[in-house]
Amino acid sequence: MLDRNQLVKENFINFVRSEKLPYSAIDLVPDDVGLNNHEIIDLFETQVMSRHLDLQSRVMQKKGQSFYTIGSSGHEGNAAYAKAFRADDMAFLHYRSAAFVIQRSKQVPGQTPLYDMLLSFSASKYDPISGGRHKVLGSKALNIPPQTSTIASHLPKAMGTAFSIPLAERLKHDSELKYDSIVICNFGDASSNHSTTQGAINSVCWASYQSIPMPIIFICEDNGIGISTSTPEGWVAANFKNRAGITYIYCDGLNILDTYQKAKQAEKIAREQHKPVFLHMRTVRLLGHAGSDAEFVYRSVADIDATEQQDPLLHTARILLENNILNADEIIDIYKNIEKRVAIIAEQAAKKDKLDNSADIMESINPPVRDNHYLQTVTSDQRAKLFVHEKHNLAKKQHLAKLINWTLLDLMAEQKNIVMLGEDIARKGGVYNVTTKLCERFGKNRVLNTMLDEQSILGGAIGLAHNGFLPIPEIQFLAYVHNAEDQIRGEAATLSFFSNGQYTNPMVIRIAGLAYQKGFGGHFHNDNSFAVFRDIPGLIIACPSNGADAVEMMRSCVKLAQEQQRIVIFLEPIALYMTKDLHEDGDGLWTSTYLPPNEANKDVNQAVSTYGDGTDLCILTYGNGYFLSRQAEKKLAEDGINCRVVDLRWLAPLDEKGIIAQASQCKNVLIVDECRQTGSISEALITLLHEELPHEKIIPSSDVINIKRISAKDSFIPLGSAAYQVLPSCEEIVAVAKEMVK
Numbered sequence: 001m002l003d004r005n006q007l008v009k010e011n012f013i014n015f016v017r018s019e020k021l022p023y024s025a026i027d028l029v030p031d032d033v034g035l036n037n038h039e040i041i042d043l044f045e046t047q048v049m050s051r052h053l054d055l056q057s058r059v060m061q062k063k064g065q066s067f068y069t070i071g072s073s074g075h076e077g078n079a080a081y082a083k084a085f086r087a088d089d090m091a092f093l094h095y096r097s098a099a100f101v102i103q104r105s106k107q108v109p110g111q112t113p114l115y116d117m118l119l120s121f122s123a124s125k126y127d128p129i130s131g132g133r134h135k136v137l138g139s140k141a142l143n144i145p146p147q148t149s150t151i152a153s154h155l156p157k158a159m160g161t162a163f164s165i166p167l168a169e170r171l172k173h174d175s176e177l178k179y180d181s182i183v184i185c186n187f188g189d190a191s192s193n194h195s196t197t198q199g200a201i202n203s204v205c206w207a208s209y210q211s212i213p214m215p216i217i218f219i220c221e222d223n224g225i226g227i228s229t230s231t232p233e234g235w236v237a238a239n240f241k242n243r244a245g246i247t248y249i250y251c252d253g254l255n256i257l258d259t260y261q262k263a264k265q266a267e268k269i270a271r272e273q274h275k276p277v278f279l280h281m282r283t284v285r286l287l288g289h290a291g292s293d294a295e296f297v298y299r300s301v302a303d304i305d306a307t308e309q310q311d312p313l314l315h316t317a318r319i320l321l322e323n324n325i326l327n328a329d330e331i332i333d334i335y336k337n338i339e340k341r342v343a344i345i346a347e348q349a350a351k352k353d354k355l356d357n358s359a360d361i362m363e364s365i366n367p368p369v370r371d372n373h374y375l376q377t378v379t380s381d382q383r384a385k386l387f388v389h390e391k392h393n394l395a396k397k398q399h400l401a402k403l404i405n406w407t408l409l410d411l412m413a414e415q416k417n418i419v420m421l422g423e424d425i426a427r428k429g430g431v432y433n434v435t436t437k438l439c440e441r442f443g444k445n446r447v448l449n450t451m452l453d454e455q456s457i458l459g460g461a462i463g464l465a466h467n468g469f470l471p472i473p474e475i476q477f478l479a480y481v482h483n484a485e486d487q488i489r490g491e492a493a494t495l496s497f498f499s500n501g502q503y504t505n506p507m508v509i510r511i512a513g514l515a516y517q518k519g520f521g522g523h524f525h526n527d528n529s530f531a532v533f534r535d536i537p538g539l540i541i542a543c544p545s546n547g548a549d550a551v552e553m554m555r556s557c558v559k560l561a562q563e564q565q566r567i568v569i570f571l572e573p574i575a576l577y578m579t580k581d582l583h584e585d586g587d588g589l590w591t592s593t594y595l596p597p598n599e600a601n602k603d604v605n606q607a608v609s610t611y612g613d614g615t616d617l618c619i620l621t622y623g624n625g626y627f628l629s630r631q632a633e634k635k636l637a638e639d640g641i642n643c644r645v646v647d648l649r650w651l652a653p654l655d656e657k658g659i660i661a662q663a664s665q666c667k668n669v670l671i672v673d674e675c676r677q678t679g680s681i682s683e684a685l686i687t688l689l690h691e692e693l694p695h696e697k698i699i700p701s702s703d704v705i706n707i708k709r710i711s712a713k714d715s716f717i718p719l720g721s722a723a724y725q726v727l728p729s730c731e732e733i734v735a736v737a738k739e740m741v742k
Contacts, residue, residue, distance in 0.1 A: 004295070004304070005058050008073070008286055012313055012335060016328050021318040022310050026258045029323055033261040037325045041334075043083065043103070043256050044316045047076035048335055049114060050099035051313060052342040057121050058291045059343075065350040066121045068135035069291030072098040074284040075221050076312045077253035078186065079103040081279070084263035090143045090177060090466065091184040092158040094191070096221065097137055104142050111141065114342060118349035125355045131364065131500035132355045140502040143177075145466065148498055151191050153486050155200035155218070156459020157505075158185035162216035163207065163460060164467035166274055170445050173417060174373070176468045182270040186219040189236050190226020196455055196486075203456040204276045205245035213274035217266045218246075220278065221253060223285040228298040236280055246276045253281035254315045284310045365538040367496040367504040367565035374417040374470070374562065378410070378597075386413055386441060397591035401434050401577035403547035407554045408435065408472075410597050412442050415558060419464055421448040422457055422474030422510075431476060432512065432577050454484035458509070462492050465505035470561055478513025478571070479527035492567050493536045506561040508554075508568045514543075515674060515717050515727055516575035516624045525574075526717035528727070531679040533569050534652055541652040543571040545626040548592035549609065549649060555597070556604040571651070573623045582627070583634055590627070606650045608658040614642025616741050618663050620685055621672035622648040625728060629672050632733035641741050651681055659685070660692050663705075668740045671709035672728055682709045706740055 015021060030040050054071030061069050072078075075096040082103035085091075093100060098117065105111035116128050116139070125132035129139055129146050138146030147154045162183040168175035191197055201218060208214045222236050241248045247269055251262035259281065266277040284307050288295035295304060313335075320326045326334075355361050378386075386409055387394060398406075412418050420438060422430070426449040429436030439447035450457050454475060461471035475481045481488075488509070495503050515528040533541055542557055544550035550572070557568040582589035612633060619629045626647040633643045646662045648654065663669045669689060673682035689707055710733060713726040 004287055004308075005055055008308055008311070009055055011308060012311065013332050015314055016317050016331050019321065019328065021314050021321070022254070024252070024255050024315060024318070026252055026255050028255070028257040028261065030257065033257050033264070035257070035260060037323070039083070040256070040320060040323070040325055042106070043079050044313075044320060044331075045334060045338065046079040046099050046103045046106070047313050047316055048338045049102050049342070050076050050079070052339050053098055053114065053117055053121075054287065056118070056342050056346045060121060060346060060350060061291055063350075065346075067123055068121070070095045070289065071287060072096040073286035074223055074307075074312065075099070075253070077256060077259045077281065077283060078219075078221065080256040080259035081219065081263035081281075084260055084267055085184055086181065088143055088178055089182050089184055090145070090161055092154045092161075093137050093144060093147060094152075094154075094187050094221075095137065095147070096188070097186060100186075101137050101139065101142065101144060104144070105139070108141055114345050115349060118342075118346050119352060122350045122352065123354055124349060124352035125360070126352050129500065129502070130498050133361065133364070133500070134498050136498055138499060140499070145495065145503045146498045148494065152187045152194045152197040152200075153490055155185055155187065155197050156203070156455050156487060157462035157466065157491060158183050158216060159200045159204050159214075159456065160460035160463020161466045162204070162214050162276070162463070163212070164464045164469060165215055166213035167419070167445060168467055168469075174468060176466065180271060182215040182217060182267065184217050184219065186221055188226065189220055189222040189224065189231045190229065192220055192236055192239065199453050199455045200459060201240070201243070201246070201278070203451060203453060203460070205243050206451050208245035208276050214276045215270045215274045217270050217277045217279055219281055221281050221283045223283045225285055227289045227293070240278045240280065243278070246278050248278045248280065250280045251282070253283040254310060254312045255319070256316055257319065284312070286311060362537070364497050364499070364501045367506070368501050369564055372562040374415050376414060376416050378413045382413065383410070386410075389437060394594060397588060397593050398547060399578050399580050399591055400544070400547045400550055400572070401432055403592060403594055404434050404550050404554060404572065405436060405438075406594050407551045408438060409441065411555065411558050412438065412446065414597065415470060415562065417468060417470045418472060418558070419446050419448065419469045420472045420474065421450050421460055421464075423450055423452055423476050425449060425474050430474065432574065434512075434572070434577070435474070454480050455487055458484050458487035458492070461507050461509070462487065462505045465507055466503075470558070471507045473507065473509055475509065475511045477525055477527065478511050478530065479524040481511060482532065485532050488533070488539070488567070489536050493539055496538070496565070504565040506565040506567065508557045508561050508570055510570045510572060512572050512574050514571070514573045514575065514623050515712070515723065516573075518575070519720060522719045523716035526723060528675045528712050528717060529679065530569075530571060530651070530675065534681065538567070539652060540566050540568040541571060541650065542568060543573070543623050543651050544649065545573060545576060545623050545647055546590060546592060548595070549647070551592075551595055552600065552605065553649065555600065556606070559604050571623070575624055576627060579627070582630060606653075606655060608655045608662065609647045609649055610644055610662055611647070612642070612644040614644050615666050616641045617643045617668045617670060617737055618666040619643055619645045619670050619672055619733070619737070620648065620659060620663065621645065622651060622681075623674060625672040625674045628728060628730045629733055631730045632737065635730070635734050636737055639738065641737060643737070648681075654684065654688070656688055656692070659688065663689060664693060668706045670733070670737055670740060671707070672733055673709060673711040674728055675712055676714050677711040678714050680711050682711050685709070708736060708740055710736055
């Protein structure tokens with residue numbers, strides 16, 4: 001097979017010299033679309049820069065200098081729509097958008113896009129966007145958050161960002177984006193089939209259909225193929241052309257005049273009417289999917305040749321020649337000079353240092369600390385009005401759900417940038433009334449009912465965070481998060497890492513979950529696995545077992561998000577929401593008095609909490625397990641076994657020092673884990689105890705620590721009373737504890 005890289009490079013020169021250029025039926029001249037000769041040359045230079053970056057990256061790869069060769073060849077027409085939009089319009093881009101980045105950089109002084117991208121290609125630690133962590137297209141100065149996605153998981157957050165712009169104006173919010181800005185989001189035709197695309201566009205249409213402003217332009221760059229699988233002809237248009245709530249526009253992305261004109265048309269609709277647009281852009285794919293792609297295996301040589309003859313650079317060369325802007329020699333000179341320039345810069349970039357230690361690599365997992373300028377003083381009169389419906393109850397002890405609700409009331413009053421979103425959380429107050437009265441107090445712009453789509457809820461939250469809001473999204477049940485876990489794992493949690501801390505999306509994700517609900521639902525409403533969160537770097541998991549802890553921990557979570565820009569999971573045990581009694585009916589031992597903000601500790605406390613000081617047995621647990629273990633502790637005390645019960649509270653990161661400090665006081669340690677035996681946090685606790693206790697010689701060498709664990713069975717949760725057959729119980733804890741101490 002011929003070297004297609006060299007062939008495409010040489011064909012451009014040969015075809016221009018012989019004026020063997022592709023035909024276009026589009027009858028436009030630069031004046032028709034408002035572009036002058038200089039601007040046409042400028043766009044052509046951008047396209048050529050993008051092309052030579054692709055070609056150079058493959059040269060670098062052969063030298064071991066470049067590591068990721070998915071390029072933009074065939075998609076260089078996105079330079080034209082980059083010119084159509086403002087540099088302060090946030091752009092969420094897929095990986096074939098180098099020409100867009102280069103063209104936008106020309107709108108912002110002081111940019112060096114070729115050098116910057118080549119630093120990224122070579123994974124240099126001086127890469128200004130990722131710091132050498134990945135080849136990504138992004139720039140803080142250019143309002144382009146980096147994307148590593150190869151599909152379309154960036155679309156939901158683009159949707160959320162678009163929603164946030166008019167929302168910020170309605171709330172007079174001190175936002176990151178201007179009130180008249182728009183959002184641009186591009187993706188490929190193959191990605192248009194992905195659930196994230198379908199969900200994001202459906203969400204936009206759903207909102208727009210109800211006259212909710214959504215200033216966004218989705219740009220589908222349709223090259224007709226996804227790696228080796230062809231897109232059916234006419235499929236994209238058939239799928240999106242007649243969607244309610246969105247305007248469909250088609251352009252020929254091989255023709256920069258048509259692309260620019262249609263992009264300006266789309267911009268006018270999005271910016272002036274605040275309505276979404278689907279811009280369907282014809283492109284071609286040159287040089288295969290990536291450098292490692294042997295395209296001839298699944299495409300005929302004739303098909304590849306025909307595609308290469310539709311090279312967008314050749315189409316632009318034809319426009320330059322037909323309009324007497326440049327002659328053939330001048331076009332070829334630009335092409336060759338840029339090739340040399342890119343090669344020289346590449347040699348410089350390839351010599352720059354790489355990341356060479358884990359500390360530097362991991363430095364950007366946790367975002368930089370920032371000041372919280374959204375905090376505001378709430379007067380006693382304002383707070384009295386806020387709690388007028390509860391004035392007779394504030395001094396009384398309350399259960400977990402009520403105390404979370406009161407905490408959210410206070411937090412939303414204090415932190416003016418908090419926005420809550422989720423299914424049924426507004427007037428209904430959520431399935432368990434945890435968000436009751438919030439919408440009534442703060443309005444529908446701050447407490448938002450969403451459609452039934454977890455991808456859109458979490459993606460919307462990421463988008464809100466991009467614009468300076470602190471989102472508190474709610475996932476109605478833990479099992480529902482699996483529909484959208486990549487929005488946390490692949491998008492939210494990676495943003496700081498791949499932008500070297502320049503972009504962040506802090507949030508507190510409330511999730512009702514865990515098991516032990518009596519007479520309600522099967523495994524979807526009794527999901528006892530949160531393993532999906534535990535291996536995500538930088539993610540914080542909080543799990544209160546009681547109301548007093550919930551108040552303190554929710555305030556800490558918001559502080560962590562506001563000031564440390566962290567992503568926090570707040571896992572709420574459903575079965576304990578309304579629980580009041582611990583040992584017997586009417587004892588009220590699982591209720592707490594609400595501590596108002598002015599009396600609370602302002603510091604973040606991520607330590608374990610311990611009940612009792614017994615030395616016979618240390619029980620390590622959390623959530624429902626803590627409730628059951630407290631019941632067991634009383635029964636064991638009656639039999640002369642003195643325990644201490646440790647509530648982990650924070651499940652990631654674990655308070656390892658606190659755990660070891662408590663466990664080291666006892667010869668017996670029992671782990672009570674309500675989640676499944678396989679993949680549960682008890683595995684991590686067992687490992688921690690075995691690694692740390694002997695190592696630190698806390699236990700005398702003559703003694704042997706006795707460690708056991710109780711966990712749920714490796715089973716989904718069945719319906720009704722059968723559920724308790726696969727979950728730990730108070731009786732089981734008592735039995736195992738007695739055997740251990742005996």
